[in-house]
Amino acid sequence: MNDSPLTTLFGYFALLSLFAVGGANAAIPEMHRIAVDVMHWMTDRQFADMFAIAQVSPGPNIIIVTLIGYHVAGIAGAAVATGAMCGPTCLLAFLVARTWDRFKDAHWRISIQAGLVPVSLGLIGASAFVLARAADNNVYAGAITAVTAVVAFATRLNPLWIFLAGGLLGLSGWL
Amino acid sequence: MSELSAPPASATQQPSLSELLRAFVIVSVSGFGGALPWARRMIVEQKRWMTAEEFNEAFALSQFLPGPNLVNFSVVFGLRFGGARGAAVALAGLMGPPLVIITVLAALYARYGDLEALGRILAGIAAAAAGLLIAVVAKMAEPMFVTRWNSGPVIAIAAFVGVAIMHWPLPWVFVGLAPVSIAFAWFKR
Numbered sequence: 229m230n231d232s233p234l235t236t237l238f239g240y241f242a243l244l245s246l247f248a249v250g251g252a253n254a255a256i257p258e259m260h261r262i263a264v265d266v267m268h269w270m271t272d273r274q275f276a277d278m279f280a281i282a283q284v285s286p287g288p289n290i291i292i293v294t295l296i297g298y299h300v301a302g303i304a305g306a307a308v309a310t311g312a313m314c315g316p317t318c319l320l321a322f323l324v325a326r327t328w329d330r331f332k333d334a335h336w337r338i339s340i341q342a343g344l345v346p347v348s349l350g351l352i353g354a355s356a357f358v359l360a361r362a363a364d365n366n367v368y369a370g371a372i373t374a375v376t377a378v379v380a381f382a383t384r385l386n387p388l389w390i391f392l393a394g395g396l397l398g399l400s401g402w403l
Numbered sequence: 404m405s406e407l408s409a410p411p412a413s414a415t416q417q418p419s420l421s422e423l424l425r426a427f428v429i430v431s432v433s434g435f436g437g438a439l440p441w442a443r444r445m446i447v448e449q450k451r452w453m454t455a456e457e458f459n460e461a462f463a464l465s466q467f468l469p470g471p472n473l474v475n476f477s478v479v480f481g482l483r484f485g486g487a488r489g490a491a492v493a494l495a496g497l498m499g500p501p502l503v504i505i506t507v508l509a510a511l512y513a514r515y516g517d518l519e520a521l522g523r524i525l526a527g528i529a530a531a532a533a534g535l536l537i538a539v540v541a542k543m544a545e546p547m548f549v550t551r552w553n554s555g556p557v558i559a560i561a562a563f564v565g566v567a568i569m570h571w572p573l574p575w576v577f578v579g580l581a582p583v584s585i586a587f588a589w590f591k592r
Binding site for chain 2: 238243244245246247248249250251252253254255257258261265266270273274276277279280281282283285286287288289290291294295299303306308310313314316317318320321322324325326329332335336337338339340342343344345347349350351352353354355356357358359360362363364365369370373374375376377378379380381387389390391393394395396397398399401403
């Protein structure tokens with residue numbers, strides 16, 4: 229029962245679904261740890277590729293789990309990984325939404341929400357670190373990362389233009 | 404919430420199930436690099452299904468819950484306007500088209516991922532995507548460092564070190580840090 233990759237995919241992503249405070253971006257380092265370091269499903273480079281594909285395709289960024297699932301076990305893997313990542317949290321949303329209004333102003337709820345902000349900030353910071361390490365294999369890639377960070381912080385430029393520029397620079401053979 | 408039971412200036416329109424499906428399909432395929440602004444534009448500005456305040460509250464709940472925020476939001480929103488069926492319809496609208504597209508891309512990648520040109524393009528995009536995430540972190544961190552001293556930066560740095568440097572499993576880091584951080588928030592006032 230424990231040998232099937234589908235069972236493994238389901239177990240990891242269902243658990244991750246419940247600890248990913250801050251959404252898809254907060255879950256990236258744990259996905260990387262599992263897919264690259266623990267299970268050896270893919271290389272660092274392949275993980276970075278999949279993140280890139282998930283970024284440029286439409287829809288929620290969490291869609292990267294579909295790519296990982298597909299890589300591990302084809303269509304079935306894609307379905308299982310996506311269902312595991314969305315299922316538990318959707319169920320939780322379904323249950324909590326009905327009582328949420330009652331606790332809107334409760335001190336414990338405000339405390340939990342405020343307390344989780346720094347945790348998810350640290351996790352998203354870790355995502356940026358893990359991805360930069362996987363993607364920046366030379367000084368030019370590092371420069372793209374640095375310039376993008378500054379541009380995205382200082383302007384409201386649509387990220388698609390940044391991805392287009394990054395892709396063209398990559399294609400030109402500098403990286 | 405108040406003793407005056409006059410209904411607040413609430414959104415007037417009630418979406419049908421098919422409208423709900425259409426709206427979330429459109430949001431899902433428009434949302435490059437995060438679909439939240441699109442969801443907001445559609446629901447608050449175009450369809451007027453929610454006021455800005457109602458939207459913020461529903462979204463706060465989606466962020467409060469673990470897992471992908473927009474996925475949670477589709478469930479919360481669909482549930483409010485169409486019960487369990489509404490939740491299922493909104494979720495299907497949000498995830499359906501992207502799942503089809505990404506599955507095609509996954510198959511293409513499995514076949515052509517070794518092509519050198521594609522590898523180079525993706526390397527460039529990945530480098531840019533990492534930079535984009537750094538900018539997100541910087542924007543999130545800004546308010547935390549301008550207010551008076553609080554536990555926020557310490558917790559954030561501890562979470563970063565635990566996950567990025569020590570490579571500890573996320574559930575351990577979460578269980579270790581979240582209660583401490585919540586306790587600080589509880590006693591702060």
